Structures are given as structure tokens and as C-alpha cells.
Amino acid sequence: MIVPITMPRWGLTMTEGTVVEWHVQPGASVGAGQMLLDIETTKITNTLEAAEAGVLRRHVAEVGQTLPCGALIAVMAPPETPDAEIDAYVGSFVITEVADAGGAAEVEPKTAAVGDLTLNYLRAGAGAAVVFIHGFGGDLSGWALVQTPLASAFDTIALDLPGHGKSSKRVPHADVAGLAGELAAFLDAIGVQRAHLVGHSLGGAVALAFALAHPQRAASLSLLAPAGLGREINAGYIRNFIRAERRKDVEANLRQLFCNPDLVNRALAEDVIRYKRLDGVRQSLEALEGAFLSGEQQATVLRERLAEVQAPVLVIWGREDRIVPPAQGQGLPANVQVEWLERSGHMPQVEAADKVVALLKRHFAKAA
Amino acid sequence: MAKKSIRAAVNDALKLEMRRDPTVILIGEDVAGGAGGSGVQDAWGGVLGVTKGLYKEFGPGRVIDTPITESAIIGVAAGAAVSGLRPVAELMFVDFMGVCFDQIFNQAAKFRYMFGGKARTPMVIRSMMGAGFRAAAQHSQSLHALFTHIPGLKVVMPSNAYDAKGLLIQAIRDDDPVIFLEHKAIYDLEDEVPDEAYTIPFGEANILREGDDVTIVAISRMVHVAMDAAKRLAAAGIQATVIDPRTTSPLDEDSxxxxxxxxxxxxxxxEANPRCSFATDVAALVADRAFGALKGPIKLVTAPHSPVPFAPNLEDAYIPNAAKVEAAVRATLAARELATA
Structure with missing residues (x-):
């Protein structure tokens, strides 16, 4: 049987990808989960893994080629399948609907008025509500690899925090409790009473603070490389994020986020530079820095209060995290399930998106 | 994010800054159009429609149409700047700057220095530059080198819509006189441009692509010529770095x-004439400070030492193109091959 390998759609806004490097040559056997090739999108370079074991017979896309999502990039087939049959398959292949987010392809970001702020968010899918809260300097697009697959079974909502993405570039309440208050007001504004909360880094601390302040509104809590569980943090990353201006410096700083530093491409660095040039961003980031850091340490530590959270709590941490020390995930109270990811840095939702999706699905099911 | 042309990006920058800061005013010939006559006000919005709509929103007190008096436009702008406004003066074509060189070179550029740092001159002079418009020798020049030569002036030459908006907002907020040169042949080029206000610092180059074989430095419209050449070279296995300094003063020497x-x-x-030019300036910088790194001769692709011709075929031959850039790259690389053969 011939199995097509097609250009994946890794985010709600991804339309095409470029082949950067093949890891497997034609004729080679591959195991499930083996790295097939690197694909560059406008956001990031990522590795496509084999969904099942088999023999890679043909590279259809060459290095440097840019193809739309769903286009054929390679063919897997048993060794006995004749070349002519593969030629015919390649020749007659047509792009069908990219199977992922249940029609979420047409989803456009919306805005909600929260006090005198305008908050931008991307909502896709139907089912129980899942809310994604990004970290310092991030935005909702960072969840793309996780939100897209979850949108087929959940009402997924990723927001841009105040001062970030396409939300207002002001942060009136810059401390963790203040941001949790903005999150509550945002959920009120879009009519979401209760949700599974997924927070990354600073967003993890915000999600935790929200769950403590509004226990009835948190169906479950998932914290990825979260802030708020210890004093220690890579304060240099935050300070450089705000102040680095040259692209080389920005790239060097962003590389600290990943276990595989090659994931930082020029488009990602350029996005960060363009974001930082917007009016109000510098002041917003400095306000967050001022409230979040105390000297070189985190100002807000909620670790002692984790045990109070009534909803199930999942913590996901990359062992190679160079921003928030993974050691802070050890010795957590018994109501917290901790999952460690090998070869993942501070951005497991990017570097280990498939694993994160599987862990989140299991966690949401347990909470339901 | 919306795609906008350079024309729309410039309009956007002016509009946002005029909304944000009531001291920002526009002054120039036909910036509204129809003023002072019996015609429709805001009929034009500048000869190429760049300031269209601003008169309606901000009125005649802030969008000031003038007679054909370049020296008065710049004189008024310089006076307004030292007395607390942030004027954006428009001089239709950079070719007309000659009649107001005293106001620019001897007055505006010198105020901060001669008043011991106590005077600020926050003015922008926008002007169209460049050939390719079949507009003959008096409306087609690239005169950025003249302004780059004068201490006290900053010189900005955007190559795309994203840069045009961010650099113009930066120029309006800058406390020194800024010469802002818009290439008339690329006004319709579109790019992703945020709706919000943002600034791009002066003296920070944009590196459009990175390659190990050759560095191509180009500004304004020539950035696109350089990129076309780089793509042709890449197909032949030669990888070029393309650098757009965006501002010739200050210049991002480090990049x-x-x-x-x-x-x-x-x-x-x-695109300018070759003598005492931006091209020779960058060549001298590299020869002086990075001579030891050079593995082949520095090559300059410029217009000839001639006025811009009116005959279309001659004008096309006058403007640097991708084929000439490609030939220059091959020439400097060939010198290395000869040396190592």
C-alpha cells in the first residue's frame, strides 16, 4: 500500500512550507516517530516525523521547494511496490482537504473589549473550552502546533495578553495577580465561564493564580515550563529580550528557548524585532519585567499554594529548559502530575508539540 | 495584517503622527491641492496622491498648501521647527532642492551645533527621487550623496512599505532635520504593514538574505535590483548577502x-552618479577598515557620470539592473579564482 507524506499544517495560519533538509533518503526503512525532514514555515523550522513505520521510496519535494499544505512531499511504500506504480501515484495525486482542525482553516482572530483594553484572540473548534495563555514576549501564534489539533475536539481559545501580539500595547496590571484578573475579565467578555487552562511560562503563573482566585472556573490546569514555582529564573533572557536590537543579538537570545537552537530562523527573529518596534511594547515589557522580577529572581512564587488547587494539575517541563530551571518541577505536591520531556527546552509546545497534545488530551479526559 | 503600498504606508505614518502629536504639520506644493483656487480642496493629495485625505482630517491649519516657492517651504519649516512645531515639508522632486540649499545646509543642519546643543530642529523634508519615470534630467536624479555629506542632516531612503512607515514615524519624532527620499518608481510596491504605529531606528541595516560568497549593499529601489541579481546568482550556486542600510546617514557600518x-x-x-557617491563611500569604508578581508576587487554598479536621459531606451540603460549586478559579482569572484589558480 502506498502511503503519502504530505505538507503538514502546523498552525491555523500556516498555508505553505519549505523543505529545508531530508533526514531519510529514498530506499531507507523508517520507524514510527523517526525524523523524516525539516520544514520551514514563516514562523519556525520544525521536523516532520513518520506517523508509521515503512520504507521511504520517493522524495517528491526537493530541498528548497515551497509547497502548499496538503501537497505531496514524499511517498512510502513496501519494497515490492513497482516504481511505475509510485510514478502513477505521484502523477495523479491531488491535494485534498488538510485533515486537522475541523474547518478551523478559515478562523480569523477576533478582539474583545476588556475594560479599556482590546484583547486579540483566536478561537476555533467546539466542545469544552480550552484557554491558552502564552508567556512573556510571546503571542497566541506560539500555540499553533497545539491549538490546531485540539480544535477538532475542543472550543480552543488562545489570547494575546495585554502588551502582546495584536492586543493593546499597555499593561495596566503587570503583576501575576493583575494579569490573572485581566484573564478573568477576558473570559467574562467572551462568555466563557469554565475552561481547561493551559499556561506557558509567565502564562503558567497567570493560569495558576487564576485557578486559585476562581476555583470554580478552572476545569483543569496545565502548566508548561511555568513561572511561579520557584525563585530562580534566567533573568538575562528577559532583559535581553527587551533590550537586544540587532538581529544577531535577538537570535542569540531566542536560541536559549530551545533545546535545538536551529529552530530559531530569521523569520522568528524578525517577528520579534518587528513586535518590539511597535509603540507601547517597550513600556509594556518593562512594566512586566518590573513586576515579575525582583532583582534577578521571580517576584511571585505560588508553589506553596499548588496543593490548594482543586482541579487536576499537570506540569510539563522540558529537561533542557534554560529559562526556568526544570528542578522547580521536582518535589511538587501529590495533586500535581509532572511529565518530563527529553530533548525539549523552554518551548515544549513547539519542540514537542505532538507529545504535549497527547498529554493535554489525556489530562482533559481525566478532568472531565 | 494588511498589505499596503509604500504610498499608503507613508500616508499612514503621517496620519498616525498627526493624530498623536498636534505639533506635526505638513507644508508643501499641492499637499492638499486646490487650496487658494476655485477648485476642489484636497483634489490631489500631492502630485502622486501620497498625502490624500490628510487635508480633510486635519484641515488647512495643519496641511498647508504653498505656492511654487521651495526656499519659502523649507525656510518656514526650519523656523517652525526651532519654535516648537514638527513640520513635515514636502519638496515635490529632490531635483528642486538646489533652490533651498542655504535653508537646508547652512540653517537647519547647523542650528543644533551653532547654538551649542540648545536648539532642536525637528523637521522632515520628504521628496521624490530616482529615474525610471520618463521625467527627464530635472525630475529624475538621485541626490542623496549631497545630503549625506552634510553633518547635521539624517538621510533616509526606504526600499519597502514596512520600512517606509517605521522610518517616517522615526523621522518625525527625531529632533534633527531628516531628509526622507521616496523613490517614485516603487510607490506601488506592497508589503505587510502593521496598522499600529512603530519606529525603525536609524543606522540599523536590514539584511535581506545571507550568503557566504559576496556582500551586495544597495539602497532604495536598488535593493530590489540587488535581490533579483541574488536570486539569479543563487540559481548558479553563488550565495549573496544583501544589505539595505536604509539610512545613508547615519550608516550602519558594522553590518x-x-x-x-x-x-x-x-x-x-x-542609482546615483558615481563620483563622490554613496557607492564610493561604502567602498572607501570597506577598503579602509576591512581591506585584509577582501579577496577580490570592490565593484560598484552605478549610473554613468551623465544626466538622466529622456529617451526611454537610454534611461533604461542608465539605471543599474540585475544583469549588471550579476556581472559585477562574477567579476570580483573571478579575481579570486585567478589569484588562487
Whole structure:
């Protein structure tokens, strides 16, 4: 049987990808989960893994080629399948609907008025509500690899925090409790009473603070490389994020986020530079820095209060995290399930998106 | 994010800054159009429609149409700047700057220095530059080198819509006189441009692509010529770094030098005439500060030492194109091959 390998759609806004490097040559056997090739999108370079074991017979896309999502990039087939049959398959292949987010392809970001702020968010899918809260300097697009697959079974909502993405570039309440208050007001504004909360880094601390302040509104809590569980943090990353201006410096700083530093491409660095040039961003980031850091340490530590959270709590941490020390995930109270990811840095939702999706699905099911 | 043309991006920058800061005013010939006559006000919005709509929103007190008096436009702007406004003066074509050189070179550019740092001159002079418009020798020049030569002036030459908006907002907020040159042949080029206000700092180059074989430095419209050449070269296995300094004063010397230290070859593409030009300036910088890194001669691709011709075929031959850039790259690389053969 011939199995097509097609250009994946890794985010709600991804339309095409470029082949950067093949890891497997034609004729080679591959195991499930083996790295097939690197694909560059406008956001990031990522590795496509084999969904099942088999023999890679043909590279259809060459290095440097840019193809739309769903286009054929390679063919897997048993060794006995004749070349002519593969030629015919390649020749007659047509792009069908990219199977992922249940029609979420047409989803456009919306805005909600929260006090005198305008908050931008991307909502896709139907089912129980899942809310994604990004970290310092991030935005909702960072969840793309996780939100897209979850949108087929959940009402997924990723927001841009105040001062970030396409939300207002002001942060009136810059401390963790203040941001949790903005999150509550945002959920009120879009009519979401209760949700599974997924927070990354600073967003993890915000999600935790929200769950403590509004226990009835948190169906479950998932914290990825979260802030708020210890004093220690890579304060240099935050300070450089705000102040680095040259692209080389920005790239060097962003590389600290990943276990595989090659994931930082020029488009990602350029996005960060363009974001930082917007009016109000510098002041917003400095306000967050001022409230979040105390000297070189985190100002807000909620670790002692984790045990109070009534909803199930999942913590996901990359062992190679160079921003928030993974050691802070050890010795957590018994109501917290901790999952460690090998070869993942501070951005497991990017570097280990498939694993994160599987862990989140299991966690949401347990909470339901 | 919306795609906008350079024309729309410039309009956007002016509009946002005029909304944000009531001291920002526009002054120039036909910036509204129809003023002072019996015609429709805001009929034009500048000869190429760049300031269209601003008169309606901000009125005649802030969008000031003038007679054909370049020296008065710049004189008024310089006076307004030292007395607390942030004027954006428009001089239709850079070719007309000659009649107001005293106001620019001897007055505006010198105030901060001669008043011991106590005077600020926050003015922008926008003007169209460049050939390719079949507009003959008096409406087609690239005169950025003249302004780059004068201490006290900043010189900005955007190559795309994203840069045009961010650089113009930066120019309006800058406390020194800024010459802002818009190439008339690329006004319709579109790019992703945020709706919000943002600034791009002066003296920070944009590195459009990175390659190990040669560094190509180009500004304004020539950036696109350099990129076309780089794509042709890449197809032949030659990888070019393309640098757009965005501002010729201040100049991002570090980005140019660092790149040449890696590639060992420099080609500069400049639409201006070749003597005492931006091209010779960058060439001198690299020869002086990175000579040891050079593995072949520096090559300059410029217009000839001639006025811009009116005959279309001659004008096309006058403007640097991708084929000439490609030939220059091959020439400097060939010198290395000869040396190592």
C-alpha cells in the first residue's frame, strides 16, 4: 500500500512550507516517530516525523521547494511496490482537504473589549473550552502546533495578553495577580465561564493564580515550563529580550528557548524585532519585567499554594529548559502530575508539540 | 495584517503622527491641492496622491498648501521647527532642492551645533527621487550623496512599505532635520504593514538574505535590483548577502564590515552618479577598515557620470539592473579564482 507524506499544517495560519533538509533518503526503512525532514514555515523550522513505520521510496519535494499544505512531499511504500506504480501515484495525486482542525482553516482572530483594553484572540473548534495563555514576549501564534489539533475536539481559545501580539500595547496590571484578573475579565467578555487552562511560562503563573482566585472556573490546569514555582529564573533572557536590537543579538537570545537552537530562523527573529518596534511594547515589557522580577529572581512564587488547587494539575517541563530551571518541577505536591520531556527546552509546545497534545488530551479526559 | 503600498504606508505614518502629536504639520506644493483656487480642496493629495485625505482630517491649519516657492517651504519649516512645531515639508522632486540649499545646509543642519546643543530642529523634508519615470534630467536624479555629506542632516531612503512607515514615524519624532527620499518608481510596491504605529531606528541595516560568497549593499529601489541579481546568482550556486542600510546617514557600518569580513567580496549598487557617491563611500569604508578581508576587487554598479536621459531606451540603460549586478559579482569572484589558480 502506498502511503503519502504530505505538507503538514502546523498552525491555523500556516498555508505553505519549505523543505529545508531530508533526514531519510529514498530506499531507507523508517520507524514510527523517526525524523523524516525539516520544514520551514514563516514562523519556525520544525521536523516532520513518520506517523508509521515503512520504507521511504520517493522524495517528491526537493530541498528548497515551497509547497502548499496538503501537497505531496514524499511517498512510502513496501519494497515490492513497482516504481511505475509510485510514478502513477505521484502523477495523479491531488491535494485534498488538510485533515486537522475541523474547518478551523478559515478562523480569523477576533478582539474583545476588556475594560479599556482590546484583547486579540483566536478561537476555533467546539466542545469544552480550552484557554491558552502564552508567556512573556510571546503571542497566541506560539500555540499553533497545539491549538490546531485540539480544535477538532475542543472550543480552543488562545489570547494575546495585554502588551502582546495584536492586543493593546499597555499593561495596566503587570503583576501575576493583575494579569490573572485581566484573564478573568477576558473570559467574562467572551462568555466563557469554565475552561481547561493551559499556561506557558509567565502564562503558567497567570493560569495558576487564576485557578486559585476562581476555583470554580478552572476545569483543569496545565502548566508548561511555568513561572511561579520557584525563585530562580534566567533573568538575562528577559532583559535581553527587551533590550537586544540587532538581529544577531535577538537570535542569540531566542536560541536559549530551545533545546535545538536551529529552530530559531530569521523569520522568528524578525517577528520579534518587528513586535518590539511597535509603540507601547517597550513600556509594556518593562512594566512586566518590573513586576515579575525582583532583582534577578521571580517576584511571585505560588508553589506553596499548588496543593490548594482543586482541579487536576499537570506540569510539563522540558529537561533542557534554560529559562526556568526544570528542578522547580521536582518535589511538587501529590495533586500535581509532572511529565518530563527529553530533548525539549523552554518551548515544549513547539519542540514537542505532538507529545504535549497527547498529554493535554489525556489530562482533559481525566478532568472531565 | 494588511498589505499596503509604500504610498499608503507613508500616508499612514503621517496620519498616525498627526493624530498623536498636534505639533506635526505638513507644508508643501499641492499637499492638499486646490487650496487658494476655485477648485476642489484636497483634489490631489500631492502630485502622486501620497498625502490624500490628510487635508480633510486635519484641515488647512495643519496641511498647508504653498505656492511654487521651495526656499519659502523649507525656510518656514526650519523656523517652525526651532519654535516648537514638527513640520513635515514636502519638496515635490529632490531635483528642486538646489533652490533651498542655504535653508537646508547652512540653517537647519547647523542650528543644533551653532547654538551649542540648545536648539532642536525637528523637521522632515520628504521628496521624490530616482529615474525610471520618463521625467527627464530635472525630475529624475538621485541626490542623496549631497545630503549625506552634510553633518547635521539624517538621510533616509526606504526600499519597502514596512520600512517606509517605521522610518517616517522615526523621522518625525527625531529632533534633527531628516531628509526622507521616496523613490517614485516603487510607490506601488506592497508589503505587510502593521496598522499600529512603530519606529525603525536609524543606522540599523536590514539584511535581506545571507550568503557566504559576496556582500551586495544597495539602497532604495536598488535593493530590489540587488535581490533579483541574488536570486539569479543563487540559481548558479553563488550565495549573496544583501544589505539595505536604509539610512545613508547615519550608516550602519558594522553590518557592512561584518558581512564583508565573512564573504571577502563587496558589490555596491547605487542609482546615483558615481563620483563622490554613496557607492564610493561604502567602498572607501570597506577598503579602509576591512581591506585584509577582501579577496577580490570592490565593484560598484552605478549610473554613468551623465544626466538622466529622456529617451526611454537610454534611461533604461542608465539605471543599474540585475544583469549588471550579476556581472559585477562574477567579476570580483573571478579575481579570486585567478589569484588562487
Amino acid at each position: 557592512i564590515l561584518e558581512s564583508v569580513e565573512e564573504t571577502g567580496h563587496l558589490v555596491v549598487v547605487d
